[in-house]
Amino acid sequence: MYYIYMLRCEDNSLYTGITTDIKRRFEEHTAKSDKCAKYTLTHTVLKIERVWQTETRKDASKLEYRLKRLKKEQKEALASGSSEIDEFLSKKVDCNLFKNSTF
DSSP states (O other), X not given: OEEEEEEEETTSOEEEEEESOHHHHHHHHHXXXXXXXXXXXXXXXXXXXXXXXXXXXXXXXXXXXXXXXXXXXXXXXXXXXXXXXXXXXXXXXXXXXXXXXXX
């Protein structure tokens, strides 16, 4: 199982990534361990905004790519659960391959 996640940082920015273990990855980001992303070394992570799960790395990578290409306003709408953005994403990726996840 792969998870695609959005993190809220202290400066109100959003970071998007992929993992197989969301709790472990969140701890790596917040602890600023040697395994955290370069971005989260300089942007303190506050919380997880949203998580999706899918079966394959290929599908996870497709969604991550699309999320990273969104404008800030679109990412904010997606983080808040806006269906407009879900509709936008469905034109780019098969949203049936993903489901919202809790951790």
